[in-house]
Amino acid sequence: QKEVEQNSGPLSVPEGAIASLNCTYSDRGSQSFFWYRQYSGKSPELIMFIYSNGDKEDGRFTAQLNKASQYVSLLIRDSQPSDSATYLCAGNPNAGNMLTFGGGTRLMVKP
Amino acid sequence: DTGVSQNPRHKITKRGQNVTFRCDPISEHNRLYWYRQTLGQGPEFLTYFQNEAQLEKSRLLSDRFSAERPKGSFSTLEIQRTEQGDSAMYLCASSDQTGGYEQYFGPGTRLTVT
Numbered sequence: 767q768k769e770v771e772q773n774s775g776p777l778s779v780p781e782g783a784i785a786s787l788n789c790t791y792s793d794r795g796s797q798s799f800f801w802y803r804q805y806s807g808k809s810p811e812l813i814m815f816i817y818s819n820g821d822k823e824d825g826r827f828t829a830q831l832n833k834a835s836q837y838v839s840l841l842i843r844d845s846q847p848s849d850s851a852t853y854l855c856a857g858n859p860n861a862g863n864m865l866t867f868g869g870g871t872r873l874m875v876k877p
Numbered sequence: 878d879t880g881v882s883q884n885p886r887h888k889i890t891k892r893g894q895n896v897t898f899r900c901d902p903i904s905e906h907n908r909l910y911w912y913r914q915t916l917g918q919g920p921e922f923l924t925y926f927q928n929e930a931q932l933e934k935s936r937l938l939s940d941r942f943s944a945e946r947p948k949g950s951f952s953t954l955e956i957q958r959t960e961q962g963d964s965a966m967y968l969c970a971s972s973d974q975t976g977g978y979e980q981y982f983g984p985g986t987r988l989t990v991t
Contacts, residue, residue, distance in 0.1 A: 770919075798978050809968055809982045810920065854919050858978050863908065864933060865980060867919030 769793055772855050772868035781877050785842040789855030789868055792836065796857035799831055799838045800865065804852045814840060845875045879904065881983030883969050889989045890959055897955045898986045902971030909952050910980060911944055912968040913937070920968055926952060927974075959990045 770791045779785045791799075798817050802810035816822045816829040816838070828841040838857070842849055852870040859866050882901045890896050902909045907928050912920035923942070925933040928949035938944075941959075946952040956963055966987050970980040 774917075800979065802982075809966075809985045812979060812981060815979050856919070862933070863925050863927075863978060864910070864922040864935075865912075865920075865978070866922070869917070869919050 768868070769859060769866045770855055770857055770868040772853075772871045774869055775872040776874050777871055778874045778876060779845050781845060781847060781875055783845050783875075785845045785849065785873055785875070787840040787842070787853050787855075787871050787873065789838040789840075790836055791838065791855075791857045791866075793857065793859040793866075794833075794836065795860040796866075797861040798858045799829070800856045801827075801829060801838075801840045802854040802856065802867075803849075804854055804870065806852075810854055842873075845873075847875050847877050849873060850875045881969055881971050881981055883967075883983040883986050885986060886984060887987050887989075889991065891991055892961060893958055895955065895957045896959060896988065897953055898967055898969075898988075899951060899953050900969030900983060901951045902969070903973075903981060906971035906973045906981075907949065908972045908974065908980075909946055910970040910972075911952070911954050912970065912982075914966045914968055914985075915964075923954075956988075959988075961990050964988055964990045 801814040804810045814829040826843045830839045855868045856865040909926045911923040914920040926946040966985045969983045
């Protein structure tokens with residue numbers, strides 16, 4: 767079992783809709799979780815991080831963390847075609863310095 | 878604020894040759910990380926430095942791989958006797974110690990071994 771799991775997608779949503787991206791993790795010692803956006807051929811770009819249970823909002827993005835269920839999600843409101851990318855979820859096993867990434871979910875926002 | 882930079886951006890080499898990549902972190906960041914990413918996968922951790930000390934190494938980092946950060950600023954990653962399986966994007970990230978573990982990635986070096 768991979769430490770961080772994501773559905774590879776593609777997840778297709780119409781422009782203006784809410785995109786919901788999900789991630790589960792196996793290491794209960796993980797304290798911090800990160801969402802990165804990666805365009806094809808480019809490097810990952812940090813868009814959100816969350817340390818505490820509950821929701822964290824930043825503009826059109828909301829990250830949700832449920833440590834009891836070992837579940838992290840990212841909601842993108844008012845999705846735009848420019849949001850089309852692969853979204854990577856990462857956690858830090860054993861509350862350490864390294865990040866363990868999921869395989870990413872490809873999001874397609876259709877005009 | 879200058880981001881993480883990596884050089885070269887692309888490298889094509891023949892099997893058996895040695896290659897070296899350079900990473901310059903964000904100037905005030907004392908932590909530096911190397912990851913490797915292959916097509917369709919998330920980045921995989923290779924190694925981590927705090928200042929000049931290499932504190933963690935992945936089992937992925939075979940004896941052919943070596944990383945240094947001699948003065949706690951830039952870092953180099955060397956791969957000796959390259960193999961076709963080494964073809965990947967090599968990513969460098971940095972973070973500071975005042976916040977959490979937010980890591981910021983450079984543009985990466987794409988290695989192709991022929």
